[in-house]
Amino acid sequence: AGGFTSTVFGGVWEKNYRAAIVDSFEKKLGVKVALKLGTASEWLTNGMVNRAKPEIDMLLLPYPDSIKAVRAGIGMPLSPDKIPNIRNVHPMWFDQFRKEAVGLDYVAYGIAYRTDLVKKPPEAWSDLWDPALKGRVTVPNIGVWGSWEMLVAAARTRGGDESNLDPGFKALRELRPNIRRFFSGSTDAMQMLDTGEVSVVAMTTNIPAYALIDSGKPVKFVFPKDGSMVGMVSYHVARNTANADLCMQFIDHALSKECQEAFCNAVIAGPTNRLARLSGKAAERVPALDQLKLFDWAKVIPQMSEITDRWNQEIAG
Amino acid sequence: MNRLLSLGMRVLTVLLYVFLLAPLAMVVVVSFNGGPVPSFPPTDLSLHWYGEALASDNFMGGLLTSLWLAAAATLVALPVGVAAAFAIARGRWPGRTLVESLFLSPLIVPGIVIGIAVLVAMAGLGIGNAPLRLLLGHALIVLPYTLRTVLAALTRMDPTLEEAGIVFGASRSQVLRHILLPQLRGAIAAGAILSFILSFDDVSVSLFLGSAQHTTLPIAIMSYMQYNFDPSIAAISAMLILATLAIALVVERVFGLKKILGS
Amino acid sequence: MTAHAAILAPDSLTVVAPARGRPPVGLLVLPGLALLVLGLFLPLGQVLWMSLNPPEPGVIAPVAELTLANYARLMRSDFYLGIVVRTLWLSALTTLLTAVFGMVLGLSVWRARPSVRGMLLVMILAPLLVSIVARTYGWVVLLGDKGALNSVLMALGLTDEPLRIMYTQPAVLIGLVHVFLPFMVLSLLGALDRIDPSLTEAAATLGASRWHVFRHVILPLSVPGLASGTIIVFSLSMSSYVTPALMGGSRSGLMTTFIYQQFSVTMNWHFGATMVAVLLAATLALLLAVVGWSRWYTRQWSLAR
Amino acid sequence: MAHVRAERLRKSHGSQLVLDDISLDIPSGQFLTLLGPSGCGKSSTLRIVAGLSSPDAGRILIDDRDVTRLEVQKRNIGMVFQSHALFPHMSVNENVAFGLRMRKVSGAEQQRRVRRALAQVRLEDFGERFPQQLSGGQQQRVAIARALVVEPSILILDEPFGALDRKLREAMQTELYGITRELGITALFVTHDQEEALMLSDSVAVMNRGRIEQVGPPAELYEKPRNRFVAEFMGLDNFVRARLEQAGPQGSVLSAFGQRFEAPASALPAGSEVEIAVRPERIRLAPQAQDTSARVCGRLTQAIYHGHASDYTVQLPDGQQLLVRQESAGQAPLSVGTEVWAHWPPLAVNILEAA
């Protein structure tokens, strides 16, 4: 029996991913799917370094590494011929990757806060600037999931957008008095929220926040009125892999209605397959597509170096 | 005055031990939480998260990988580092000071850069063997410790003992084996222990050098924490502390730790 | 090594050894050097070379075209120069505190009865056994706004507002000193264990107080260990990443923070390599000074005869 | 000036009893020497008096004050360690100056006294050297200078002249004698050299296996050793069992070697079995019997040349051996194998309690 190597996030995510998608695939085809833990940037680096002889046959990447991978030409073109389920995927989850990758699921970024420590619950991004939150907010550090989204969201509150981020920088500079610290990951953020070091986590996905909520902590998670930012992970099949067919079979399997429902209901995420239906908690906690605010990553990525510099100096410095 | 000073010293010493151990004690306490998130003081006492940690393939596989990797890296770096320490302490060649400093560069270069550089270089050579890659990276980052600890001890070693060895017919390798190494035992053990622990603890270098089949425990932990915020990490840490304590106790009983870490 | 010291060079192994075509002991450096050169310097050289290439995020291969643009960017930026200074300062402070506390702990082990010595060592090594993430949680529980320390302080009425310790520069210092102490203690013990106890006794008979015995006998004789510990701790501080990231506040970024950023976020390896080059050069220069000084200081009594 | 007393010291290392009820009394300004075989506990005693180790039982009194737990540095002692214990990281000057620095003596005064102390040990020109660059004897002399320079009230010396040749040793002894007497230093001295002990000391304590066998002024130990151990240690030899035939204050009569002969007075009752001893140098050898009170005939079995004297072994008919030291005095040495007569004057006989 053959097999191939892909990537996976850890913890409950991996558990649900295996249960909903990988195990059934392995059983069905009698193959082994090796999943590499680690970080997205490392997977991407590995893909780039080993472009000629890939170690990772299929990368599962989040924003923004997925877009970087596309720009670097890491993945091979995908098509409904080999992956029939792509036909059921909303085109925006395929087209934004230039058809060289396809989305698995989406999550929404919102605000998590302590109900006991916050007098006026935040409802919109703009509420983060409330002087009552002085020194009580944490924001993702640049490079951390949610940081780019934070910048774009901030820009939008002041009339800017992804190609005009100046207002975003200005807004975040003004947010500084409220920022206790820039967090370096969701655990870091949730830890601060749980211990009361901060009252508000400005930009986090729903999964970690609901972990606190479900364990009875006085925490709430809201999708801001002015629209949730979106997180998405996508499949990229390495260009020179010898296992391309198997990878594509796997993607097709992952995009199937059954897998999508099983997986998204478990992790509380939105399916990319339009036929899939959420139920239970997932139905309540995942915003509909029209509540999402997307933006053009392709415009942000070329600016990243400059953005980072500015962030370091103007916001974090 | 003198009495005050020595009382002050005693208090400071105790405070320092408290400082070293307090956060770890907290971790151990937190690990007994039954609930899904860590809280202090623990909500309901339970060994639940110990069970979870022990049942995880990632953690247990990572533990194995980390153990062999730390052992192998130490085994590679130890002789090499000890030999270099001898060359530097006992040789008379130009540029020793510079070379001695260069041996520290694995400490200075951030782990991510070491990881990436080794990854790129080995890919360039067409070597995709993750264990080999990990071993190289880890041997590099622990090399400075094996060198330094032995070098410091060698500086103050009485050379007449070596001379006595030679006089009584020991070859150079016998002097090494019977006289120098036993006396450097403490320093070598210290270097080995540091090496092992550091290799075991490394995240940055391993991140770029591992593979799906060869993931170290710290990487498994780090990945776990991307989505989870529960006391299983505390449980793992507590188990590591307890396991180490147990090993130390056994070693103490069987060999006497002071013999290994003593002069 | 000064010329003077070279003349006094002890005739130990080294001088005796070259008899009849014996390879000199200096050759023993070769395996280590080979590992270092092949495993690190050549790979790293390739990366450092990129610091001389025109910056282009996403490009990960060195090219022939050379420029000093990356260095110019760094040198012209008050921000990045400030980071270099801040990193050096924090590392120096960490090293100093570690040295002082490490000496206190080292002496406590050195003076301990053999039966308790092992346990003290295990306690000292303990911080290394706990993953940094878990350790940070421990610190939050202790030092956080609602942590144990603040609870005590507020209960005692020593302060009304909780002290903000976590996520500040001092928190980074606390975290670094905590994990690096074991390195310092082990290095120091290596030297302390080689001090003949009769030397401290001799000093005491000559009227030296405990402090003077320490100052004039123990401290100078532990210079080799102190130098070793200083070197290790300083290097580790300069390249520390996780502790500042998890325990620091919004302004605690160190050089490594930004190096990580360039390598993994912006993928601007060129600028990242530039910072690595500067980090390496600054640290090596300082260490060269420490190594040289320690060798000069001990030249008269290390190995003589 | 310090009156030093050790009272009933006891010390064990593990299961080995190293000191077993040691008491010493050194009046202020006096010089007491510990004499005894290797490993008998001399250094251990010194260390306890110095305060470097604490006794399992017993106490140390200085001027009637119990100092058993007083810190070493408060005792104003100077000490020469058997292993020298020079500071390897200090030059000779710095080593010698150390005690003065600790006493906050001014720089100029320090220099002056260091120079003088180094002159006393004949090392004027070695101030800049480091201990490793010195010969064994030079190191030992630095250790002596370091202890003397502080002009301590108590001086403790553990075989301070062991590595010195005779001339230097004598010069150092003279210096030491002068300094201690002049400054009224109380001194506790260890040596394995009986002559040195007798010459320097006000009193001598002979130790054996952690106990004191006898303590007293040098002449007393030399002339009236209490038992065979002390006698041997004082250089007596030729121990022979004898019977005290007559005893009295004017002299006594012994029987040994199958004959009777005169001996000095003894306090032991007539009829006792005793042990007698004669110093090898008090016996004269001659080819013919001469008319002295005691004489035996034997065969010369060994002759060892010693410079100003030769040591002979004389085998007696009953199997006993006599050791005889004869001054060379210009004569040709006697040759092995010849028959000789050994003679000794009555006063040369020491009468000891039988062991």
Next chain:
Amino acid sequence: MAHVRAERLRKSHGSQLVLDDISLDIPSGQFLTLLGPSGCGKSSTLRIVAGLSSPDAGRILIDDRDVTRLEVQKRNIGMVFQSHALFPHMSVNENVAFGLRMRKVSGAEQQRRVRRALAQVRLEDFGERFPQQLSGGQQQRVAIARALVVEPSILILDEPFGALDRKLREAMQTELYGITRELGITALFVTHDQEEALMLSDSVAVMNRGRIEQVGPPAELYEKPRNRFVAEFMGLDNFVRARLEQAGPQGSVLSAFGQRFEAPASALPAGSEVEIAVRPERIRLAPQAQDTSARVCGRLTQAIYHGHASDYTVQLPDGQQLLVRQESAGQAPLSVGTEVWAHWPPLAVNILEAA
């Protein structure tokens, strides 16, 4: 069995010339002793012969083979270091067995020989101890046992008995004498004890400041020291300038102390200015002048008690001092301040070249 020669050794430490043209010849199985003041270069010479340091010039020959650069471990040496150099991490047994292990002697044989060697140094019961648990003299004896046990062809001993009391020292000397003679070991020995040197050696070399002053059989050095340095080192004293009035093979006549007196034969021509010396123990003191060839009158200025002898200083009218050693021989010691006559026999006078 090894014939050891050192040829024109020269060695400097920095600017200090430590050995200046040292040559030695030790025929196979012979025992040569280096005697000389502290710091004269004895240990340095030993280290070069052992191969532990290399000379700046000159060479070492063993059985006519140049071994100057030969590895030490091939020389089959036993050595006692002045600093003992015991291995701190090995027990006494292991220390002593070390050389045997290196020579791949079987385990049982090792045990047997170690036991015997420890018995020779009277440390049977100390095999399990570690060096730190031994007294100074015990450590030294372990070092001796370690060197003897390998039955080396060359034995190098650097003050091996320095820390031992006289009895033990004599016993060890006897052992050493026996072992070297029995096994035909070539021995190079350093001591600061003239008697020891004279007693053990086939020949003695007296060193001074890195040079050899005189080398020869013990009696020769003792009887005919070449110059004042050697003479002093051999225990001569009372050096006085004199004029050789008559010289001849039967005896000579000297003038000194303002008088003429007889002396032994001298090879120097009549009329020479010479230096004479008389051993302190060859001079007799008496309250009255006696009829011997030489006598001077003076006042007793110092008396030091030594046990079997006392040392007196006699101040002569012309300001010179005589050092006199008198055997105590039971008499009461003379008292300081009295007027005495010093007498010596003609043969007691040594005639040396004037310095």
